Amino acid sequence: MILDDFVAFSSEVTGFTEFDLIGTGQAESYLRTVTEVVGERTLADLLDAYRARVTDTGDEQARAGQLTGAVLGDDRLGPIARNIIKLWYSGTWFALPDDWTGRFGAPGREGTFNASPQAYTQGLLWYAIGANPPGARAPGYGSWASPPLIPALPPSPVPQSVRTGS
Template identity: 50%
Template sequence: MTPEQTQADLLPGFLAISSVLTGFSEHALRGTGQTELYLATACEMVGDDSMRMMLGAFSACDIGDDTEAMGRHMRLCILSHARFGPLARNLIKLWYIGTWHCMPRDWHEAFGGNPADRDHIPSPTSYTEGLLWPAIGANPPGAKPFGYGMWANPPRVTRA
């Protein structure tokens, strides 16, 4: 199986777990234009096997629409897990601020991954498409302006 086929196979699960981790819909995540790139970045840095295992653990719990149960499952089975927790936290940071942070050294020693793992920005649009900006109701400084003089107004914070 080629890497492209492997990653295409992982895409639905990646979108599903990313939606739960970030609180944004799969549609909103796809709208950033970063989905395939972020999946490829994570797979390159930690390996397809680690990603596949985390997505398998995530999909193993079929809880329907019970958000409270989903939160418990994420805390117990993903975020608290020695292998999946650091990866899940990196995905949150990647989606929100557009930067991949190097996995911890002890993680690499225990689980492998790419020895060339490093902090980096996956694409020139990662910063402007970060979920941080819609989450706080603002536009990224220097990009996506609302219009003339909008810098003079405070950010519009929306409440859920």
């Protein structure tokens, strides 16, 4: 299922577990956002490249190398992959670079925009730094006097669904 593949890939590149990503409630919305901008075909190419070249690699270093070579370093897929990371962290889809659109065609939706009204508050950024999104998701009076609670990294960078082969 494309949503599962999208979340597995997102887990690999964001450093958050699939449970955490689904827990934001934004997975479907982000999948819709990416599909709307780059189209089903291009997104499928990205997820296929990830699945074919990265998911079977066990060694962590080799895995990172494969991810860079097959996805992040690819002229067409790299900018999309980086945008997916930024989308999860900030809730914002950033406009693709001009030279990308020049080479690969106009996006289905132009510019920089928020994926949904909830996306800002659900950005991974806030969990990563142990802070609340300013102006939203109240943390409780005086909480700023305590050190931020930063979640531990997942025990393995490999997404759970990829590990168990489901």
